[in-house]
Amino acid sequence: MNTNGNLYTIIYTSVIVVLVAALLAFVSQSLKAKQEANEKADIMSQMMTADGIGSKASFQEIGNAAVLEKYAGEISEAFLVNAKGEKTADIDLSDVWSPSLLKAQNNQIKKGELDAVEVPVFKFKNGTTVVPIYGAGLWGPVWGYIAFEADGKTMIGSYFDHESETAGLGARIKDDTAFQDEFTGEMADFTQGRIFEIVKGGAPKEGGKSVLDNKIDAITGATMTSQGLNEAINNWLAVYKAYLTNVKTEEE
């Protein structure tokens, strides 16, 4: 049989592609539930890591079921707020806000549709608030969670994740706990245009120790990822500004 004819080539390629596509679609559908369960537990442990409830490694050790249980015991409220700081809808306490949902809101924020955008807030029983951020790194999206004290501006910690940043450089926003720990004790400055700053070349220091303001050190060798994360934090915290500053006045 002539396997080099045009018709044969076209039919052969089409059949192979359709078969492969069907197989992949089937596998993807049948594994989806399991993958989503893994992602959910991962997001919960990321939020709790940012909030200082435990370390990411420790959550990994205890497994998905225990993470869900721990999260259920810690979370007190979850809801959406708009850019005016008003609560618009509740989020089911067993639900998390996956990066794919954050992406849609990030598009709204980037387009400047601040009247329409609604962003999630997670309040924990210890009085802390965790908010997500999302933006563009060097190769793909970066996102993460920042935890605030009850005053709405002192940071407890952070956890960042990414899709495809360079291993050993940009990927350190996720892997390097020392970078994430830099956020601890820093203050978001809602009085200025720039709420938070990841500084290339080093944040101001006193006696070798970081000054607790709104500036931290960027990652050496990961300029674009650091800048992307910086933009993500500023864009998103600008939306949370009304909500987080209101929290403060309520306390006072």
Place this chain on the structure above:
Amino acid sequence: MDAKIKETILNPIFKGNPITVLVLGICSALAVTVTLKGALVMALSVIVVTGVSCLVLSLLRNTIPSRVRIIIQLVVVSMMVILVDQVLKSFEATYAIDRQLSVYIGLIITNCIVMGRIEAFALGNKPWPSFLDGLANGVGYGLILIIVAFFRELFGSGTLFGIQVMPAGYVPNNLIILPPAALILLGCIVWVQRGIQKDLQEK
């Protein structure tokens, strides 16, 4: 076992090792060898991808139109890579490792070992030897990955498979964590191999 099959299996492990002799698959060998766990998962993934891709393409070899054979190869290899990625994401035990390996699982498709073995072997041989050849090349690749990862995790983090083995006072060597250290280690392995296997040395 006849001599030819034996040669097919043993050659890629040492004498014709894809990394140290053919110098293929270097990129991922540098990137995923920081921890043994990551290296092991990567090695298993590559073994499965090369083995099954070689088997499938060897079965199809007489029907593939030669003008589009590279495209057909890519379709089969990418299917295998996506399947492996999907399976890794589905299990609790491997989800975190899959996230840690991030793009490198997807990049198995660009691993020259896979396409190289398909072009050089699977398209001209019967399914069974092709399958063994694919597996053996994957094993040869994985073996080097694990040797490099052993040293990088031991001296870079003081652990093996995440378990602390170095004494408490050990200060981890940061150079070992960085990709250049993997290249240096790889160079040492090539050096040792060429010392043993004199016919590889250039005059």
